[in-house]
Amino acid sequence: MRILSGIQPSGEIHLGNYIGALRHWVASQEELESFYLLADLHAITVTQDPKALRERTLSTAAVLLAIGVDPARSALFLQSHVGEHAELAWILNCLTSFSELQRMTQFKDKANREGTTTLGLFAYPVLQAADILLYQADHVPVGEDQKQHLELTRNLASRFNTRFGATFKIPQAAIAPAGARIMDLQDPSKKMSKSGASPDGAIWLTDTPDAIRKKIRGAVTDSGSEVKASSRKPAVTNLLTIYSILSNKSVHESEQEFAGAGYARFKDALAETLIAYLQPIQNRFRDVASDRGEIVRVLHRGAEKARAIAAHTLDAVKQSIGFLPR
Ligand code: TYM
16 A cells, blocks of 8 residues: 655645645554655746745755654655656646646636646646656545545546556545645635635744734634534634644534633633644754755655656556657
């Protein structure tokens, strides 16, 4: 069984990334062969400042190591260090119809935000399919927003296999039942994201205790005062989801804990839980981030391990489609 997942090094890592995906990366590596990539080729589908991209790439790698991605167990690498990703993406481009990419909701959202659209942004999900299929991954731990991209990946894999013979494993999205869509603290109708409308809508994993207290206290709530999860209380439900996952309790237990307490006391407890949860991660982050040479070495070792498998799959693909051997 093999796991693959990725994150774009295009901004700070937020609590939604962590709860929806990254904590599962850490748990999965205990038992399964794991490949985790920093999707820098994906990051440049929108404008990036080169210096900022370099810094973000290093700090994203440092956060991943700080949360517990273990380079002795998992290959942690940069997408741009393994040329096979772009090459397989091209081949898959030639199997992908315009209309199926036009249906991708993330493309529509981002294209609206960016104003002008590039071919790279349009073809983004095909590159993601290449990331996954190169490693013959069985499971792809992601948040709910990646579901449609995973469906496309499965479709492209089946299409290729039907046309050219069994070449790719059909991967499964691993979307956890709880926390797969953490919402913005200022607008609970939108997912928490790197580019939310309000700077207080997202908790960054590197936020100071004061920033966390301010953001949680200022988080919007719903009418009433009961700390209860329900479809009529999306804001409180989101906060309860975060609290229950980080404190390892069920939502029901968390509701009981704050029965009659009101929103303010619940928010104080949530803020302190978050601060205590993030403190060891932040301590490790400072250690890891101070040794850039070691981060680079980890990424190079990860790329070497990844390349061996990626090259093997790409050779099989080229043979299947009728390219002559080199
Ligand atoms: P990215 O960088 O946007 O997000 C990284 C991971 O975090 C999850 N996530 C969330 N989960 C719960 N609640 C949220 N509010 C939230 N926001 C983000 C995402 O679902 C994702 O799992 N295209 C991918 C990166 C990628 C990739 C891959 C993923 C590139 N190649 C191959 C899987 C397999 C992306 O932009 O994730």
